[in-house]
Amino acid sequence: MSEAITSRSTDQEAALKVQNLTVAYQSNPVVRGVDFSIPKGRLAAMVGPNGAGKSTVLKACLELLPRLSGDVRIHGDLFRKQRRRVAYVPQRESVDWDFPVSVLDVVAMGAYGRLGWFRRVNRSVKAAAAEALERVGMSAYADRQISQLSGGQQQRTFLARALVQEADLFFLDEPFAAVDVATEQAVMELLRDLRARGATCLVVHHDLATVPQYFDWVVLLNEQVLANGPTESVFTADKVSQTYGGKLVFSRKFFGSDGSDV
Amino acid sequence: MFEWQELLEVLSLRDYNTRLVVSSAVLLGAACGPMGAYLVLRRRSLMGDALSHATLPGVALAFLASVWLGGDGKSLPLLLCGAALTGLLGCGVVQFIRDRTRIKDDAAMGIVLSVFFGLGVVLLGFIQSMPKGSAAGLESFIYGKTASMVQNDFFVLSGSALVVLSAPVLLFKELRLLCFDGEYAAVLGWPVKRLDALLMLLLTVIVVAGLQAVGLVLIIAFLVIPGASARFWTERLDQMLLLSALFGAFSGWLGAALSALAPRLPPGALIVLVASVGFALSFFFGRERGLFIQFLRRRFLMQQGDAKDDLVCHR
Numbered sequence: 001m002s003e004a005i006t007s008r009s010t011d012q013e014a015a016l017k018v019q020n021l022t023v024a025y026q027s028n029p030v031v032r033g034v035d036f037s038i039p040k041g042r043l044a045a046m047v048g049p050n051g052a053g054k055s056t057v058l059k060a061c062l063e064l065l066p067r068l069s070g071d072v073r074i075h076g077d078l079f080r081k082q083r084r085r086v087a088y089v090p091q092r093e094s095v096d097w098d099f100p101v102s103v104l105d106v107v108a109m110g111a112y113g114r115l116g117w118f119r120r121v122n123r124s125v126k127a128a129a130a131e132a133l134e135r136v137g138m139s140a141y142a143d144r145q146i147s148q149l150s151g152g153q154q155q156r157t158f159l160a161r162a163l164v165q166e167a168d169l170f171f172l173d174e175p176f177a178a179v180d181v182a183t184e185q186a187v188m189e190l191l192r193d194l195r196a197r198g199a200t201c202l203v204v205h206h207d208l209a210t211v212p213q214y215f216d217w218v219v220l221l222n223e224q225v226l227a228n229g230p231t232e233s234v235f236t237a238d239k240v241s242q243t244y245g246g247k248l249v250f251s252r253k254f255f256g257s258d259g260s261d262v
Numbered sequence: 263m264f265e266w267q268e269l270l271e272v273l274s275l276r277d278y279n280t281r282l283v284v285s286s287a288v289l290l291g292a293a294c295g296p297m298g299a300y301l302v303l304r305r306r307s308l309m310g311d312a313l314s315h316a317t318l319p320g321v322a323l324a325f326l327a328s329v330w331l332g333g334d335g336k337s338l339p340l341l342l343c344g345a346a347l348t349g350l351l352g353c354g355v356v357q358f359i360r361d362r363t364r365i366k367d368d369a370a371m372g373i374v375l376s377v378f379f380g381l382g383v384v385l386l387g388f389i390q391s392m393p394k395g396s397a398a399g400l401e402s403f404i405y406g407k408t409a410s411m412v413q414n415d416f417f418v419l420s421g422s423a424l425v426v427l428s429a430p431v432l433l434f435k436e437l438r439l440l441c442f443d444g445e446y447a448a449v450l451g452w453p454v455k456r457l458d459a460l461l462m463l464l465l466t467v468i469v470v471a472g473l474q475a476v477g478l479v480l481i482i483a484f485l486v487i488p489g490a491s492a493r494f495w496t497e498r499l500d501q502m503l504l505l506s507a508l509f510g511a512f513s514g515w516l517g518a519a520l521s522a523l524a525p526r527l528p529p530g531a532l533i534v535l536v537a538s539v540g541f542a543l544s545f546f547f548g549r550e551r552g553l554f555i556q557f558l559r560r561r562f563l564m565q566q567g568d569a570k571d572d573l574v575c576h577r
Contacts, residue, residue, distance in 0.1 A: 090445060100303070100496065100502050101498070101499055113451055
């Protein structure tokens with residue numbers, strides 16, 4: 001009895017809990033038996049080599065890909081019941097940036113879920129979109145056509161769109177891929193701000209050097225989860241090297257014992 | 263050639279039959295425009311072509327079925343139902359090939375387009391060789407026969423056009439999200455597959471309704487050219503949809519009116535030619551993306567650059 005209660009309460013503490021997740025493309029498993037969980041209020045990185053299935057795991061959590069097996073719980077419940085609490089920042093290249101919409105139009109899309117059928121984008125949605133643009137430092141670009149944006153500005157636009165969703169669990173797919181330093185700093189600042197407000201973020205991340213500095217939780221993935229936990233105990237030379245198939249040799253300072261060394 | 267008086271009479275739709283034909287072409291153009299704009303934006307222009315070509319075996323099969331059941335095979339609703347069925351089947355096959363193999367969209371559409379059309383041509387030939395079969399009229403689905411449209415055709419066409427035009431008005435927000443970022447739409451909880459199917463269904467409706475007027479070979483031009491032309495003039499989706507409807511309607515009006523003046527020239531072809539003149543004009547003079555404005559912008563930038571260079575030199 002008491003055991004059941006304990007396990008439930010830990011379930012509720014996890015913002016995201018993935019159990020035994022297996023996903024396949026055309027009958028080839030991409031990830032198998034993936035198990036991990038992320039406690040509330042963490043900035044979590046998902047790290048692994050190319051083709052490790054990081055985006056696949058993200059998309060399977062969001063029910064964009066069919067799973068062969070497995071269970072995903074968001075704040076203890078199914079995704080489709082917690083949809084309003086989840087925001088998604090896809091990879092930049094996933095859309096056509098030549099599409100005839102303005103930056104504000106794109107950001108307002110974050111509110112389409114709560115607007116519902118037939119209702120038009122109204123003044124309060126536009127106000128929310130403008131505020132989100134302000135938070136990512138893009139106010140000046142609200143009326144620009146999106147094809148005029150740089151890579152970093154595209155990324156900020158997507159981030160603003162996610163903010164408009166008013167979620168408390170954020171999935172970000174490579175938000176730092178090919179963006180300028182200023183954008184990287186701005187995005188990080190925003191993610192820290194979200195964490196301070198109690199939100200949880202799962203970020204697919206490539207730059208190993210910045211992991212200890214940016215994230216307080218790490219999921220190491222290479223077709224399966226090799227480790228999952230607080231950065232200082234999971235992000236060690238041994239485990240990372242194992243994740244990358246033992247092919248990488250890291251200098252010591254990379255994994256400084258205090259975790260802050262880069 | 264012809265008198266101005268006659269030209270004026272036709273363009274102002276004074277004659278009943280001309281009025282019928284021209285209004286049909288206008289409605290068809292107005293409804294095809296926005297559907298084509300969505301196709302262009304989603305880079306699925308060929309899908310419209312595959313769909314229209316895949317209607318031919320349906321027309322032939324519907325004719326055969328009707329003859330077999332004892333009719334004369336000339337029931338228009340039946341022929342159009344057949345057309346819609348194989349048209350949708352064609353799209354389904356494209357999607358099946360794309361999803362289940364490593365063959366990409368364009369190749370899948372090319373395969374479906376040619377195979378279905380080939381099958382249709384063979385079936386038409388077979389019908390022609392039947393002792394009882396008078397397939398006269400079936401070929402009109404290939405190139406269209408606007409001039410011989412009757413009132414019933416007009417009602418079918420205007421009904422279809424109204425239904426199709428209501429989608430971008432009622433579902434503007436939903437379709438914009440679907441076309442821009444379908445995965446994100448799915449995460450927000452929108453039934454992406456159903457919206458996609460709805461667009462496909464509306465496309466089928468307007469293509470099948472337009473078969474009679476411009477024929478299955480040229481309907482793709484009616485779909486894609488106005489949408490592609492509109493893109494040169496605006497960076498906003500609502501304006502692009504409206505413009506494409508206007509371009510389509512205008513091409514339909516002028517093309518059909520011209521063909522009423524010169525009855526030997528097929529209307530479908532004239533409509534397409536008018537539309538392509540519009541495309542050429544948009545291509546060069548479009549306000550947002552035309553070649554001319556791009557040239558001006560580049561020159562403006564270069565001049566600014568020169569001015570800066572001058573400053574540097576003088577210092």
